Amino acid sequence: MATQSENIxxxxxxxxTQLQEIWRRYKKNTRAVIGLIMLLILIFSALFAxxxxxxxxxxxxxxxRLEPPNAEHPFGTDELGRDILTRILYxxxxxxxxxxxxxxxxxITGCTLGSIAGYYGGRIDNIIMRFIxxxxxxxxxxxxxxxxxxxxxxxxxxxxxxxxxxIPGYCRIMRASILSLRGxxxxxxSKAAGAKDFHIITTHIWPNAMAPILIQATLRIGGAILAxxxxxxxxxxxxxxxxxxxxxxxxxxDFLRDAPHLTAFPGMAIMFSVLAMNLMGDGLRDALDPxxxx
Amino acid sequence: MDNTKxxxxxxxxxxxxxxxxxxxxxxENLDLSINxxxxxxxxxxxxxxxxxxxxxxxxILPVPPAKxxxxxxxFKGEDILKKSKKEMRKIRGAKISMIFQDPMTSLNPxxxxxxxxxxxxxxxxPKKSRxxxxxxxxxxxxxxGIKAERSMDYPHQFSGGMxxxxxxxxxxxxxxxxxxxxxxxxALDVTIQAQVLDLMKKLKDKFNTSMxxxxxxxxxxxxxxxxxxxxxxxxxxxxxxREHIFHNALHPYTKGLFACIPNLYEDExxxxxIKGLTPDPVNLxxxxxxHPRCPxxxxxxxxxxxxxAMMDEGxxxxxxxxxEGMADGK
Numbered sequence: 001m002a003t004q005s006e007n008i009x010x011x012x013x014x015x016x017t018q019l020q021e022i023w024r025r026y027k028k029n030t031r032a033v034i035g036l037i038m039l040l041i042l043i044f045s046a047l048f049a050x051x052x053x054x055x056x057x058x059x060x061x062x063x064x065r066l067e068p069p070n071a072e073h074p075f076g077t078d079e080l081g082r083d084i085l086t087r088i089l090y091x092x093x094x095x096x097x098x099x100x101x102x103x104x105x106x107x108i109t110g111c112t113l114g115s116i117a118g119y120y121g122g123r124i125d126n127i128i129m130r131f132i133x134x135x136x137x138x139x140x141x142x143x144x145x146x147x148x149x150x151x152x153x154x155x156x157x158x159x160x161x162x163x164x165x166x167i168p169g170y171c172r173i174m175r176a177s178i179l180s181l182r183g184x185x186x187x188x189x190s191k192a193a194g195a196k197d198f199h200i201i202t203t204h205i206w207p208n209a210m211a212p213i214l215i216q217a218t219l220r221i222g223g224a225i226l227a228x229x230x231x232x233x234x235x236x237x238x239x240x241x242x243x244x245x246x247x248x249x250x251x252x253x254d255f256l257r258d259a260p261h262l263t264a265f266p267g268m269a270i271m272f273s274v275l276a277m278n279l280m281g282d283g284l285r286d287a288l289d290p291x292x293x294x
Numbered sequence: 295m296d297n298t299k300x301x302x303x304x305x306x307x308x309x310x311x312x313x314x315x316x317x318x319x320x321x322e323n324l325d326l327s328i329n330x331x332x333x334x335x336x337x338x339x340x341x342x343x344x345x346x347x348x349x350x351x352x353x354i355l356p357v358p359p360a361k362x363x364x365x366x367x368x369f370k371g372e373d374i375l376k377k378s379k380k381e382m383r384k385i386r387g388a389k390i391s392m393i394f395q396d397p398m399t400s401l402n403p404x405x406x407x408x409x410x411x412x413x414x415x416x417x418x419x420p421k422k423s424r425x426x427x428x429x430x431x432x433x434x435x436x437x438x439g440i441k442a443e444r445s446m447d448y449p450h451q452f453s454g455g456m457x458x459x460x461x462x463x464x465x466x467x468x469x470x471x472x473x474x475x476x477x478x479x480x481a482l483d484v485t486i487q488a489q490v491l492d493l494m495k496k497l498k499d500k501f502n503t504s505m506x507x508x509x510x511x512x513x514x515x516x517x518x519x520x521x522x523x524x525x526x527x528x529x530x531x532x533x534x535x536r537e538h539i540f541h542n543a544l545h546p547y548t549k550g551l552f553a554c555i556p557n558l559y560e561d562e563x564x565x566x567x568i569k570g571l572t573p574d575p576v577n578l579x580x581x582x583x584x585h586p587r588c589p590x591x592x593x594x595x596x597x598x599x600x601x602x603a604m605m606d607e608g609x610x611x612x613x614x615x616x617x618e619g620m621a622d623g624k
Contacts, residue, residue, distance in 0.1 A: 017402075081399060107380050132383075152565070184399055185395075185399040185400040186399065186400050186401055186402040186403075187397060187460070188394070188400075189392070189394055189400045189401075189464070190402075190413070191354050191386070192352050192354055192386055192387065192391065192392040192394075193386060193391065193413065193414045193417060193464065194383045194384065194386035194388060194417050194418060195383075195386035195388035195413070195417055196383065199417070203405075203413065205404050207402075207404040207405070208402070208403070208404055228431075
């Protein structure tokens with residue numbers, strides 16, 4: 001009996017930071033890990049495009065027009081004799097840039113507007129949210145087309161257009177989280193400690209509202225890549241000869257019967273990247289909010 | 295009375311909540327005062343206007359619907375209601391701070407406790423370096439009995455009583471002159487209540503702060519308060535020292551409150567609650583607001599609102615029973 005106390009083990013509680021905890025949950029999800037690996041492949045090919053292939057994405061070669069996939073050109077060549085694999089690898093740069101910057105534009109603007117609307121309420125809320133409703137009422141692709149038509153084509157304007165058209169989602173998510181957080185006692189406590197509104201929003205509200213915004217952003221990167229490709233497809237996005245997946249699809253369309261590889265590979269690249277972002281977004285959602293899982 | 299000695303003086307404060315369903319008369323003609331170093335207990339049922347009055351002192355009432363109709367709140371002789379937002383921010387936390395009811399919700403779940411105390415300090419000491427602030431925060435935690443090595447833990451890693459200690463540390467961090475404690479022990483169990491009250495009492499004496507303690511627990515009042523104000527439907531119905539209230543309760547409502555506590559020495563079969571409910575603040579009864587529930591109600595009670603009568607040095611009561619003859623005050 002006396003020895004019993006010796007048997008009691010002191011259980012060491014492992015201290016994990018918030019990030020470690022999220023990562024632990026994230027990596028348990030196989031699909032999410034696949035998504036992450038796919039994204040890493042994309043980033044890798046974007047960074048090392050010039051090392052990975054011996055060809056130049058813009059160099060034409062008329063003797064090698066519309067070559068089907070072969071050992072020298074694994075994805076074949078296009079109507080001007082350019083290596084398609086090379087163009088897809090370089091295209092990754094554009095797609096990832098567009099995805100990242102368009103999402104940054106829309107999330108930053110959307111979060112700011114949503115925070116102001118949710119925190120102050122009343123008339124400001126009404127004005128901002130009606131403005132958001134107007135943006136939402138216009139179909140995304142139509143809005144993109146009209147913005148690009150007004151600003152002109154080009155990478156920068158496409159990013160702005162895609163950014164603007166996806167503001168509403170962030171704005172509404174942010175507003176909703178703030179409405180539920182605003183009534184919490186710790187917000188009142190911070191006010192009672194003499195904090196300014198700006199301080200309360202940035203240090204107390206944003207960290208608490210970050211999870212849904214992060215998920216939305218990840219999922220929207222895929223959407224932005226797709227939107228950019230469709231803009232280029234209809235000739236309003238990135239102008240040829242810049243290697244862009246949507247533009248490649250568009251030119252390949254004319255040769256669909258004789259050389260399907262012109263459209264198949266860029267199409268697969270778009271699918272690959274959108275899938276990567278969606279898998280990651282889903283995984284992140286499960287990792288950030290374990291309650292949502294079941 | 296000497297006005298300069300008073301730390302906080304509330305004069306004739308009336309606060310209404312204007313809603314679509316009518317005007318809620320939350321606080322009516324409230325008079326209260328507190329001197330430096332004293333503790334005032336604010337006792338009353340739910341909806342008596344206790345929290346509304348103290349939030350008015352902090353100026354953190356939700357406007358709209360809340361609306362201060364009349365009155366003054368003098369803090370060290372200056373009217374708080376006339377202060378600008380900017381001036382108010384300098385007072386909140388630094389000179390008057392507040393301890394909230396529920397420690398579970400009054401701490402931000404995504405910040406470590408140390409960060410939250412540092413925040414309270416940093417807001418009022420922008421010139422101090424991060425390291426100094428961290429040191430002060432650790433000292434504060436030690437003062438309330440939490441080891442500094444736990445400062446990097448998150449609120450969910452603490453128990454309720456410890457969280458309330460953290461909240462107290464936050465409130466005391468800037469060494470305020472007045473602490474408003476809004477039912478600080480309601481969410482805690484009884485043994486922890488005693489510890490927290492004990493701690494608050496000790497710290498109050500150590501830093502020589504004044505305190506307004508909102509509670510509906512007369513046991514808490516007996517433990518910690520020097521003065522007691524009994525509130526009913528937005529008014530102070532009786533005000534006096536702890537001894538006055540506990541040994542010589544005058545107002546029928548106060549008597550009713552004490553009758554609710556079961557007596558250990560008698561064989562009590564049933565509790566003796568005050569009959570009825572607190573009146574709907576949208577349409578309060580005419581005259582004395584307590585008269586529909588009062589066992590001593592007279593005809594005059596339903597017609598005229600009683601005046602404050604000074605019964606003894608510092609012992610005031612608002613009741614028609616104590617108007618004539620006995621009153622030597624107003």
